Amino acid sequence: MDRIAAMNAFVRVVEAGTFTKAAETLDMPNASLTRLIQKLEEDLKVRLLQRTTRSVTVTPEGAIYYERVVRLLAEFADIESSTTHARMKPSGRLRVDAATAIGALVLVPALDDFYRTYPDIGIELQVGNERTDLIAEGFDCAIRAGRVDEQFLVARQIGSFGFTTCATPAFLAAHGTPTSPDQLSALPTIGMIPSHAGYPPSFPFLYDDRKDGLQLKHRLVVNDTNAYLAAGLASLGIIQAPTYSVRDAIAAGKLVPLLEDWPQPTIPVHVIYPPNRYLSAKARVFIDWLVELFERDELLRRR
Structure with a gap:
């Protein structure tokens, strides 16, 4: 044997x-x-x-x-x-699972940089907000935001991100601008169903070094990052989204940040992979590249 x-x-x-x-x-x-x-x-x-x-x-x-x-x-x-x-150039296909926003807004725009260094590695990227069974479905690694609770997996923190509460100028003109988190309960808000994308079940703020979540009665709750941002841009309500996902809309004046004097918690981002699986050269260089990618972005670097 x-x-x-x-x-x-x-x-x-x-x-x-x-x-x-x-x-x-x-x-x-x-x-x-x-x-x-x-x-x-x-x-x-x-x-x-x-x-x-x-x-x-x-x-x-x-x-x-x-x-x-x-x-x-x-x-x-x-x-x-x-x-x-040490003696082979990494090559082959790499299967990666990632939350929708991280996949679409962080990974895909940066992949050209990765391919310039490793042109012989092909990536199969699955994006979504449901947790994937890495072992059963044969993924090499996954990028997860928030809590990592899978057993028998290695979790390496590669970054983190904060949240920004925001709304459109049109929404604020119609409903007014809140000056404290407590005022959100009287305004239309949009919720995101918690998932491995890192969204919490409520709008969290830091009160006296405590993490408290406002239990709001959202007028709309969605399970997809794109739908969540679209709802906010459609002036349906106030959203609380990862800062990296709304920075372009804020820079363009489409969204206005709110309650900036009220800090909101940061969420860790990990790359996870099975501990016993042969960590190939292609997986190793991809993970190292991820660490550098998140470190270069001030909104995503590890805190």
């Missing part, structure tokens, strides 16, 4: 949660994967996994083994990757 292959298979089962999903990511028959794990348990003389018809859970012994094996595989992959990277 190839012990490293067996270790990798075990880790993939733990992260995927089922033998079926793990077998798909490993591109091997379910029965072969089952036999491989059984042989590993026989050699170790310990039960690593508890199996049911619907899912797989890790035994206490399996959890300890998992933690040690992940570190071992990561070190082994790093050795191979650094050696390969």
Whole structure:
């Protein structure tokens, strides 16, 4: 038995949660994967996994083994990757998942810079505001704003962003300009359904070093960043959007920033990827490029 292959298979089962999903990511028959794990348990003389018809859970012994094996595989992959990277120019297809606004307003406009350095890397970029199962769907990495709560994933912070409360000049002419957050409850506001785009469930402001969210009765709630910004530009209400997403509209006079004396919290941005997956040269250089991209932008750099 190839012990490293067996270790990798075990880790993939733990992260995927089922033998079926793990077998798909490993591109091997379910029965072969089952036999491989059984042989590993026989050699170790310990039960690593508890199996049911619907899912797989890790035994206490399996959890300890998992933690040690992940570190071992990561070190082994790093050795191979650094050696390969030193003698090969990165190439191939990279699958990336990102929130809609970050993908459309941050990544895509900057990709020409990336391609000038790495012309042989092709990128498949999936954008959306729903969380993707990286392991089950075969993504190399994902860019997430806000809380990262997936298990068994490496999360590296690459930046952060703040929010700006704003509205159109026409809306303010019709409804008046609020001078404190408490006045927002009497005005039409637009809400964004929370997601991995980083939008909170309410309009947060910092009160006495506390994070408080105003529980507003929004006249409209949407689940898409483009629709959210469009609603604000259509004078349907006040919005609170990532500052980087409204800076062009503010510069053009289409939106007016509000309540600037009332600080709003910043949201961290992470790139996440499976810890045991072979971090190829193309993934490594892309992640390094992301770090530099966010650092260059004062509205996106890490705080």
